[in-house]
Amino acid sequence: MEKEISQAVIRRMPRYYRYLGELLDAGVERISSNELSSCMHVTASQIRQDLNNFGGFGQQGYGYNVQYLYDEIGKILGLNETxxxxxxxxxxxxxxxxxxxxxxxxxxxxxxxxxxxxxxxxxxxxxxxxxxxxxxxxxxxxxxxxxxxxxxxxxxxxxxxxxxxxxxxxxxxxxxxxxxxxxxxxxxxxxxxxxxxxxxxxxxxxxxx
Amino acid sequence: MEKEISQAVIRRMPRYYRYLGELLDAGVERISSNELSSCMHVTASQIRQDLNNFGGFGQQGYGYNVQYLYDEIGKILGLNETxxxxxxxxxxxxxxxxxxxxxxxxxxxxxxxxxxxxxxxxxxxxxxxxxxxxxxxxxxxxxxxxxxxxxxxxxxxxxxxxxxxxxxxxxxxxxxxxxxxxxxxxxxxxxxxxxxxxxxxxxxxxxxx
DNA sequence: TAGATTGTTAATCGATTAACAATC
DNA sequence: TAGATTGTTAATCGATTAACAATC
The missing domain is CATH 3.40.50.720 (NAD(P)-binding Rossmann-like Domain)
Structure with missing residues (x-):
């Protein structure tokens, strides 16, 4: 791990995780930072910045695959371990x-x-x-x-x-x-x-x- | 009230309140931002900045009266009302x-x-x-x-x-x-x-x- | 008065937002 | 290919820290 990630970012990750979980439940397959931005009341820019602290999980012209992003954030948060x-x-x-x-x-x-x-x-x-x-x-x-x-x-x-x-x-x-x-x-x-x-x-x- | 006070400041106020309460219990009468700084692990500068959002509660050359500051922060937090x-x-x-x-x-x-x-x-x-x-x-x-x-x-x-x-x-x-x-x-x-x-x-x- | 410490202004640092080139 | 949207760099904004003049 190169640079320390700020606690401000870490605090937001569980919230992303929750919203993605709800999108999953609702059967949504893909989402753009812009759509997510409007339902979460944060800027699309912040979403992309936050995620790119951990890697590129999206695809230009497509957005983010909800299931994939959900799983990845889960791993980031250590939820793959009991x-x-x-x-x-x-x-x-x-x-x-x-x-x-x-x-x-x-x-x-x-x-x-x-x-x-x-x-x-x-x-x-x-x-x-x-x-x-x-x-x-x-x-x-x-x-x-x-x-x-x-x-x-x-x-x-x-x-x-x-x-x-x-x-x-x-x-x-x-x-x-x-x-x-x-x-x-x-x-x-x-x-x-x-x-x-x-x-x-x-x-x-x-x-x- | 002139300018909006940031939530970052508000979040720290209860912590000040708690430390001052403990100092009171310990019978401490006065404290400088520097002393408080070292027991709370925040900068003295931040303490003075935070407090001065709400008014000048200290006295040059003396510091802060613990009881007075405790009471004032209580009022700021609305604890004077039930x-x-x-x-x-x-x-x-x-x-x-x-x-x-x-x-x-x-x-x-x-x-x-x-x-x-x-x-x-x-x-x-x-x-x-x-x-x-x-x-x-x-x-x-x-x-x-x-x-x-x-x-x-x-x-x-x-x-x-x-x-x-x-x-x-x-x-x-x-x-x-x-x-x-x-x-x-x-x-x-x-x-x-x-x-x-x-x-x-x-x-x-x-x-x- | 001299020393201490505040209140406050200025400087720095970090976080958020905007912009855009890269690319799917 | 054209359109969409990311990843990322640059600009802005805000919060923290440092410095110091005011003053008890």
Whole structure:
């Protein structure tokens, strides 16, 4: 890979993927950057620039083959590989994620659930038993874990992240309201729900009438 | 308000708010943009630029008073007002949101829960009864609703959004995996969890070793 | 007053858009 | 071949960083 691709581009890729999926479902075979532009409300120029970061997927005079482009973007996003996911912190949000079937369709498979609350021990979510966090080191010895979803109180997030790193788990989907940028050798994707809600609140207050 | 403030700036405000809150908890009274810069991993220049979009909150030679700046950012984000929130779609995610106490501390109050599934009718989450979606028009007549959280299948999202608009609810916190940009007179904040997961997947695959 | 640090202007950098030659 | 539409270079726009005068 020559040049680093900006996160601004990466953020748009899943959206392309979604629209192409819908076009596929609708039976559309080919599409031009211009047509895609008008349904996605982005410029055709941006679409072509974004895609050409990864290669030339289109054909002059024709446009893009929807199925082909969909598959290629899937590969770019790493969706050709299955990802094993564990969820740490089985409160409401942790359960919601464990239950979200949609993720499995994208190749993200929940393989383990962990909590520190003994009352939850052995309970199941979608046939997956809740284990105690202390069993984690043992667990990762026998099961590959690609991603840990952290849905736990922020007080415990940093220590857990550090432990995960030492156990060889190097990607975190972080729902705890704390930054984990400092963790050694870790890829982190943050979902800060309260930040999102505050943004909404700002935009409500400053909505141009 | 003179010039529009960019969403890039707005996105950073909740993060400032969080760090200042933590400094407050730690008993810190004043802080310079430089100190804040080093703990937040952003440039001091950006901090000062961001803040000065909204006014001069600091003092030369002193820095910023933490409590004052915290309060001011809270006001900027509209957190001085209480927001009444309804949740539409009481699956796992809807329940998780209804249960998330943290939001109440920020002034977001869950006032109603709605679903289309009759089996849920009358069940309660944190003392709030689940109502049928058809009761929504009646409900908004008696209760102010500032924000609707949409945690429902994407098939129903667009129609529900349109209905909300017609009922006078003009802000949506959207968890459905569909874009709602076209809805008349509506402020939308999207939380696309699967997009976020795909971004993580990309960054795992392209993590520089 | 001297030192520190802001608020703000200017310079740089990067991302988006426009234009067009290449080519299917 | 003519028409369409890409891939890509150049132009523009906006956001970030640097610099410094203002001032507490």
């Amino acid at each position: 990802h094993n996911v564990i969820v740490i912190g089985i409160g409401n949000l942790g359960q919601a994620i464990a239950n979200y079937v949609k993720f499995e369709k994208l190749g993200f498979k929940i393989v383990g659930l962990f909590d520190v609350n003994p009352a939850l021990k052995g309970k199941e979510v979608r046939d997956i038993p809740i284990r105690m966090l202390e069993e984690l080191p043992e667990f990762v010895k026998t099961t590959r874990v690609d991603i840990a979803a952290l849905t736990l109180p922020k007080q415990n997030a940093e220590a857990t992240a550090a432990q995960l790193s030492s156990l060889g788990v190097h990607a975190i989907w972080n729902f705890a309201h704390v930054d984990l940028d400092d963790v050694e050798d870790m890829v982190v994707e943050n979902v800060h729900l309260s930040d999102s809600l505050m943004q909404l609140s700002y935009n409500i207050a400053n909505h141009k009438k | 927001h009444n929130v309804i949740v539409i779609g009481i699956g796992n995610l809807g329940q998780a949101i209804a249960n998330y106490v943290k939001f109440e501390k920020l002034g977001f109050k869950i006032v109603g829960l709605f679903d289309v599934n009759p089996a849920l009718k009358g069940k309660e989450v944190r003392d709030i009864p689940i109502r049928m979606l058809e009761e929504l028009p009646e409900f908004v007549k008696t209760t102010r609703v500032d924000i609707a959280a949409l945690t429902l299948p994407k098939q129903n999202a667009e129609a529900t959004a349109a209905q909300l608009s017609s009922l006078g609810v003009h802000a949506i916190w959207n968890f459905a995996h569909v874009d709602l940009d076209d809805v008349e007179d509506m402020v939308v904040e999207n939380v696309h969890l699967s997009d976020s997961l795909m971004q993580l997947s990309y960054n795992i695959a392209n993590h520089k070793k």
